[in-house]
Amino acid sequence: MHYTQLRPVHNRWSYAISNVKENLWFILLSSLGILFILYGAAFAVVTFTPLVPSFISPKQTSAPDLADGIRQWPTVDNASAPIAQELCPGYYSENVVRTTNGITAWLRIAGQPCNIYGKDYNDLILNVTYQTDNRLNVRITDSEDIQYVIPDDVAKAPVAETNTAQKYEFEYNTQPFEFWVTRRSDGDILFDTRGTKLIFEDQYLEVMTKMEPNYNLYGLGEVIHELRLGNNLTRAMWATDLSNPIDSNMYGSHPVYLETRYGGDLQSRTTSTSHAVFLRSSHGMDVLLRPETLSYRVLGGIIDLYFYLGDTAIQAIQQYVSSIGLPAMQQYWVLGFHQCRWGYKNVNDLRDVVKLYREANIPLEVIWSDLDYMYQYRDWTLDEKNFHPDEMHHFLEELHANNQYYVPIIDAGIYAGNPTNLSDVYDPYTAGLDKSIYALNPDSSLYIGNVWPGYTTFPDFYRNANTLKWWIEAMRNFSTLVDYDGFWLDMNEISTFCTGSCGNDKLSDNPSCLFDFVGSPSTDYPEGFNVTNSTEGFHADSAKAVMAQIMPAVAPDAPVQLDKIGRNVNYPPYKIKLAEELLNLASHTLSPNVTHHDGTLEYDIHNLYAYTETMTAYKSFLELRPNKRPFLLTRGTFPGSGSYAAHWGGDNSSKFYYMAFSIPQVLSFQIFGIPVVGVDTCGFGGNTDFELCARWMQLGAFLPFYRNHNEITSIPQEAYRWSSVAEASRIAINIRYSLLPYWYTLMYRAHVDGTPMVRALAWEFPNEEALKDADRQFLVGSAILVTPVLEPLVTTVNGVFPGSRNDIWYDWYNYTKIEVPNGKNVTMDAPLGHINLAVRGGSILPMQEPGYTTTETRKNSLKLLVALSSEGVAQGEIYLDDEALVPASTLNVEMTVADGSLSVRSRGKFVITTMLSKITILGVTSKPKRVHFDSPVVVNWAYDETSRILTIFDIDKFNGSDLKSFNWTLTWAESDTST
Numbered sequence: 001m002h003y004t005q006l007r008p009v010h011n012r013w014s015y016a017i018s019n020v021k022e023n024l025w026f027i028l029l030s031s032l033g034i035l036f037i038l039y040g041a042a043f044a045v046v047t048f049t050p051l052v053p054s055f056i057s058p059k060q061t062s063a064p065d066l067a068d069g070i071r072q073w074p075t076v077d078n079a080s081a082p083i084a085q086e087l088c089p090g091y092y093s094e095n096v097v098r099t100t101n102g103i104t105a106w107l108r109i110a111g112q113p114c115n116i117y118g119k120d121y122n123d124l125i126l127n128v129t130y131q132t133d134n135r136l137n138v139r140i141t142d143s144e145d146i147q148y149v150i151p152d153d154v155a156k157a158p159v160a161e162t163n164t165a166q167k168y169e170f171e172y173n174t175q176p177f178e179f180w181v182t183r184r185s186d187g188d189i190l191f192d193t194r195g196t197k198l199i200f201e202d203q204y205l206e207v208m209t210k211m212e213p214n215y216n217l218y219g220l221g222e223v224i225h226e227l228r229l230g231n232n233l234t235r236a237m238w239a240t241d242l243s244n245p246i247d248s249n250m251y252g253s254h255p256v257y258l259e260t261r262y263g264g265d266l267q268s269r270t271t272s273t274s275h276a277v278f279l280r281s282s283h284g285m286d287v288l289l290r291p292e293t294l295s296y297r298v299l300g301g302i303i304d305l306y307f308y309l310g311d312t313a314i315q316a317i318q319q320y321v322s323s324i325g326l327p328a329m330q331q332y333w334v335l336g337f338h339q340c341r342w343g344y345k346n347v348n349d350l351r352d353v354v355k356l357y358r359e360a361n362i363p364l365e366v367i368w369s370d371l372d373y374m375y376q377y378r379d380w381t382l383d384e385k386n387f388h389p390d391e392m393h394h395f396l397e398e399l400h401a402n403n404q405y406y407v408p409i410i411d412a413g414i415y416a417g418n419p420t421n422l423s424d425v426y427d428p429y430t431a432g433l434d435k436s437i438y439a440l441n442p443d444s445s446l447y448i449g450n451v452w453p454g455y456t457t458f459p460d461f462y463r464n465a466n467t468l469k470w471w472i473e474a475m476r477n478f479s480t481l482v483d484y485d486g487f488w489l490d491m492n493e494i495s496t497f498c499t500g501s502c503g504n505d506k507l508s509d510n511p512s513c514l515f516d517f518v519g520s521p522s523t524d525y526p527e528g529f530n531v532t533n534s535t536e537g538f539h540a541d542s543a544k545a546v547m548a549q550i551m552p553a554v555a556p557d558a559p560v561q562l563d564k565i566g567r568n569v570n571y572p573p574y575k576i577k578l579a580e581e582l583l584n585l586a587s588h589t590l591s592p593n594v595t596h597h598d599g600t601l602e603y604d605i606h607n608l609y610a611y612t613e614t615m616t617a618y619k620s621f622l623e624l625r626p627n628k629r630p631f632l633l634t635r636g637t638f639p640g641s642g643s644y645a646a647h648w649g650g651d652n653s654s655k656f657y658y659m660a661f662s663i664p665q666v667l668s669f670q671i672f673g674i675p676v677v678g679v680d681t682c683g684f685g686g687n688t689d690f691e692l693c694a695r696w697m698q699l700g701a702f703l704p705f706y707r708n709h710n711e712i713t714s715i716p717q718e719a720y721r722w723s724s725v726a727e728a729s730r731i732a733i734n735i736r737y738s739l740l741p742y743w744y745t746l747m748y749r750a751h752v753d754g755t756p757m758v759r760a761l762a763w764e765f766p767n768e769e770a771l772k773d774a775d776r777q778f779l780v781g782s783a784i785l786v787t788p789v790l791e792p793l794v795t796t797v798n799g800v801f802p803g804s805r806n807d808i809w810y811d812w813y814n815y816t817k818i819e820v821p822n823g824k825n826v827t828m829d830a831p832l833g834h835i836n837l838a839v840r841g842g843s844i845l846p847m848q849e850p851g852y853t854t855t856e857t858r859k860n861s862l863k864l865l866v867a868l869s870s871e872g873v874a875q876g877e878i879y880l881d882d883e884a885l886v887p888a889s890t891l892n893v894e895m896t897v898a899d900g901s902l903s904v905r906s907r908g909k910f911v912i913t914t915m916l917s918k919i920t921i922l923g924v925t926s927k928p929k930r931v932h933f934d935s936p937v938v939v940n941w942a943y944d945e946t947s948r949i950l951t952i953f954d955i956d957k958f959n960g961s962d963l964k965s966f967n968w969t970l971t972w973a974e975s976d977t978s979t
């Protein structure tokens, strides 16, 4: 759910923005009469101790004329802005000490301080640590320990381990201090600050590295952009609730990049190499990608750089993800298909959707509620009129009996009760007051913003044990109303609709911001809806062009209010390149001067807010449901969020180009360590149409998190609404469910070592430079190549089958070898309802007969699809467990084919209760003389000469239980000489 601007906005690139803005209107319901009528319908949680909040003394801390604040023009776009590299002195090093595990040194300022975007520190400490063989940490701090450092109890810094064979070399010059990092094996210089100056001020850090010409960089999110970031982009990071703007800051902050280098001038580089670089920082920043350099320009904190040596992209990702916190293993059902809509306005709506899905025979695993279920948009409440707890109870009982699940939304902002209206009792708020959990203004008054329910407070999750207690209590109380299966954490960047603490003297107007969305239907449709009104295009150059701003000759002065250590946090001297519609750092989010309970300012930890909320929700879950895997979906993210939650891409629109962007979005989050990720299938804002929705339901089935969701002013878009979409969805969901054992195994791989669940072509084919920016195709694991249609009004799609002549691809649908030249762009048939899928030779896929739910699927018989490589080999694995947080029983099955023989070996105690029914082997070059298991069991087999497929079938009929242990060998002797 979305942020809506309450003031008119001049927006020249509105197509990238959810329509919400133009179409929603709201009614202020401040009349007490209406209030009482609505209050009658309330069913607020009652077990909190109600408190009369008489001690609140609302105060407005920012002058009223500064309501929106002053527009800050990005420094990077300002030709007359001082250039730190020219004006600042840099540092020299002394007292360099080589320790067993790295280097430490003093860095002293090498001249007069420049003080351009803050105050220079004269003395710094350099601490280089060889953390592992593949990971190097370069940390530069102020000698006085004043600058903010993310504490380990909030997000654990990567931990050094014993290491002996570092793959890197850290080298430096002392005067001026410059450093470079080299990969030992090939001498390749990965990061090189030579010729640039280090700048270290209280509100500005700058580190710059030389880059190779035309470098290939990925990551640096969250951003809507092609996968490869290009060499001319400024990536600002400042968590904000914006509806999928292109190329600008949005919900999450991930200051990590993956770089891949091909061939190049290094003789030794026969294949590509990849490495990753992570700047561990929660501050606002710009990362400047320029043709020959990359610079970090950070608004505070310290320089805490981590280098991950790779050598492959997947290894670099594994090394990074392992260091920030491995992704959570989700419950099996999370892989099912989810349906949501803002506008399921009562229990019957939910019931109908579930019923209509079943009637249409389209598998539905999870039904979601957006804000509709709450009483006046207040967290932890039910609207008793439309979602009566008894009815909810019955509905959820039925749902759960059918092995289906329910997830409601929880927003970050907490409605602040009206102090002048004693009957406006909202216990979660007063309980929070009681525990002092809310974020504060610098004068210790409550920070009051404005979100859906009206003027709201914001729980302070930062190192605040009381907030955790409050969440646990709220969750426990809510459990008595709703038997939820997870939570959807929204609006947690944090989002607020006004600027600053706007509500301090307005609480008596509460509830002041009730929205009425009825009667304003969207009129926006996908590109192909009017045949003549075709594509906005995947490449958003036109959007970028209109974003270019003409700055005023003289920008108005922003007020200077210094914090305790002399910083201007609301208007820092260096202005990062925020999205155009954001005037300044406080726009639509908490002011940087918001004060957390330990005195930390929002300025220093803004990008951590959603992360701390997610961690709190996760801990609360475990408190109430010990040893059950918490399911959380979060919009805001930070490095490490993947250990707690899944993510979706937020408010996209029903446009083909947003569907196309979903691929780089999901691939980038594989780098960020949040592999269970997807986007709002069929689009959130605007109306979809059958063509877009059919294409998108098919693409979404091959992304790790698969949810259809849209907003209240759009037409309904459940998969059963159009016959073409229904048919396309049945096909795609059945394929997804038939591959559930494979998906679960991929999730396990991500969980144990950070391996991406879905992969860019370049990651799987690291020697093919032509694939460096391929992001219209992708792979599920390493075995399934997906080539979706991403444009309207077409019946074909172009794609490549990567690899060399030795790489074989089989068509998913008819199992035949695809006879096309590898690496060449080819055109494939792709009528509506058909998504092109290819299986890679050399893989073994565990499969199951698809059922209506993931639970039913798991009861059906197992199958193996073996796709032989040109050398006749293949491999695969299966992981299963009891789904506990710490599983008591697990099963790891290794499968390999060599020399006409499939060997299956397992370890672990988890027992698969279903039988193996079929093994299909693709690419068997001639008819076997004999097919047999290593145990004396009956084998029914058939060989298809033309398509070269060997099928072993009816295994379960004769001897399922003999093979259940997953320790056996199957041999097909292609000639008499074989055994």
Ligand SMILES: *[C@@H]1O[C@H](CO)[C@@H](O)[C@H](O)[C@H]1NC(C)=O
Residues within 6 Å of the ligand: 104, 125, 127, 128, 129, 160
């Ligand atoms: C450098 O960092 C290491 C590892 O974090 C730490 O043990 C050591 O005390 C630090 N040294 C200095 C001089 O700060």
Ligand SMILES: *[C@@H]1O[C@H](CO)[C@@H](O)[C@H](O)[C@H]1NC(C)=O
Residues within 6 Å of the ligand: 232, 544
């Ligand atoms: C880089 O991007 C800027 C702004 O988008 C544009 O004006 C400039 O021409 C680009 N430079 C190159 C070399 O493409």
Ligand SMILES: *[C@@H]1O[C@H](CO)[C@@H](O)[C@H](O)[C@H]1NC(C)=O
Residues within 6 Å of the ligand: 523, 524, 525, 529, 530, 533
């Ligand atoms: C589609 O075409 C109709 C008729 O020409 C027109 O009224 C409508 O505005 C068009 N819609 C869009 C989204 O272009």
